[in-house]
Amino acid sequence: MAAESKIDPMHQFQISPLAGHLDGTPFVFTNSALWMLVVLALIWLFMLGGMKRQLVPGRWQVMVEGVTGFVSSMLATNVGPEGRKYVPWVFTIFMFILFANLLGMMPLALLGAQPFTVTSQFTVTGVMAIISFGIVLVTGFWRHKLHFFSLFVPHGTPFILKLLIVPIEFVSFMVRPFSLALRLFVAMIAGHILVEVFGSFVVSGINAGGVMGPAISLLSFVFIVGVMALEVLVCAIQAYVFALLTSLYINDAVNLH
Amino acid sequence: MDLASAKVIGAGLAAIGVGAAAIGVGNVFGSFLESAIRNPAAADSQQGRLFIGFAAAELLGLIAFAVAMIILYAV
Numbered sequence: 001m002a003a004e005s006k007i008d009p010m011h012q013f014q015i016s017p018l019a020g021h022l023d024g025t026p027f028v029f030t031n032s033a034l035w036m037l038v039v040l041a042l043i044w045l046f047m048l049g050g051m052k053r054q055l056v057p058g059r060w061q062v063m064v065e066g067v068t069g070f071v072s073s074m075l076a077t078n079v080g081p082e083g084r085k086y087v088p089w090v091f092t093i094f095m096f097i098l099f100a101n102l103l104g105m106m107p108l109a110l111l112g113a114q115p116f117t118v119t120s121q122f123t124v125t126g127v128m129a130i131i132s133f134g135i136v137l138v139t140g141f142w143r144h145k146l147h148f149f150s151l152f153v154p155h156g157t158p159f160i161l162k163l164l165i166v167p168i169e170f171v172s173f174m175v176r177p178f179s180l181a182l183r184l185f186v187a188m189i190a191g192h193i194l195v196e197v198f199g200s201f202v203v204s205g206i207n208a209g210g211v212m213g214p215a216i217s218l219l220s221f222v223f224i225v226g227v228m229a230l231e232v233l234v235c236a237i238q239a240y241v242f243a244l245l246t247s248l249y250i251n252d253a254v255n256l257h
Numbered sequence: 258m259d260l261a262s263a264k265v266i267g268a269g270l271a272a273i274g275v276g277a278a279a280i281g282v283g284n285v286f287g288s289f290l291e292s293a294i295r296n297p298a299a300a301d302s303q304q305g306r307l308f309i310g311f312a313a314a315e316l317l318g319l320i321a322f323a324v325a326m327i328i329l330y331a332v
Contacts, residue, residue, distance in 0.1 A: 010330065074305075077305070078305065179316055182316070182319065182320065182323065183312065183315065183316050183319055186319040186320075186322055186323050187315070187319060189326075190319065190322050237308070237311075240308060241308055241311070241312045244305060244308055244309065244312075245309070245312065248309070
């Protein structure tokens with residue numbers, strides 16, 4: 001690894017305590033908690049500005065109604081009329097992931113703040129994935145009792161094939177929370193590391209001087225601009241994919257297949 | 258070969274998986290575009306499936322990235 005490079009791309013994901021320990025308990029107010037509260041405040045402001053229930057909606061109300069309509073139509077097409085019950089949860093994770101991802105992309109370091117991407121922690125995405133998975137399990141066993149296990153047996157499979165397919169389906173079912181959590185957290189980490197590494201190229205290119213140094217800096221900077229545009233797209237896609245896969249899993253639990 | 262250089266080589270080899278996922282993601286969107294141009298009326302209804310395919314293909318690349326990171330920082 002580059003020995004003289006002082007920029008550590010993993011430093012931005014470090015969780016550091018902001019307030020001290022509470023009477024010796026392990027509960028600490030960290031920078032992760034702070035940014036979660038910021039995300040919550042932003043979502044609250046966004047929703048508050050749009051929930052006016054005017055007959056002729058203003059711009060802000062159209063924006064909010066667009067998001068809510070998007071989530072409820074996603075559940076309506078994937079789950080059917082039963083899907084309305086699950087709109088609150090899917091809407092919650094969609095908004096939280098979208099806002100947390102986009103807030104992590106903001107160049108807040110220019111203002112002196114220490115930015116932190118909440119969704120770049122496996123614990124955060126893991127808890128959301130486990131809750132999604134728990135909803136699927138509870139709904140499935142509540143509605144279908146032990147019939148829920150027929151999820152692992154596709155209709156009309158010959159007996160010999162069942163011996164093979166049931167374990168595969170079981171594993172693919174059990175791996176769902178991991179894949180949900182891993183996808184979001186690794187996508188966020190990868191994007192931020194990429195931007196950070198090429199940012200360090202800009203700095204060290206200017207420091208190196210000569211003709212080649214600034215040229216490499218300029219190339220890296222242009223590359224960063226492109227990557228940032230791609231990252232904003234990835235932020236939205238990851239939020240959408242998390243919500244979409246959750247609604248598909250809920251569909252499995254509600255309707256079997 | 259000492260452990261440090263073996264680690265770096267291993268992480269580099271793990272990065273090949275990211276390229277393979279790039280082929281997969283390109284395949285998903287390329288095939289979608291190809292068929293969407295043939296039948297634009299049916300394209301919008303398949304958007305959900307497009308992103309499911311994208312998510313599945315992308316996940317494997319991200320796992321390769323996670324393996325590289327584990328080799329570099331955690332082992």
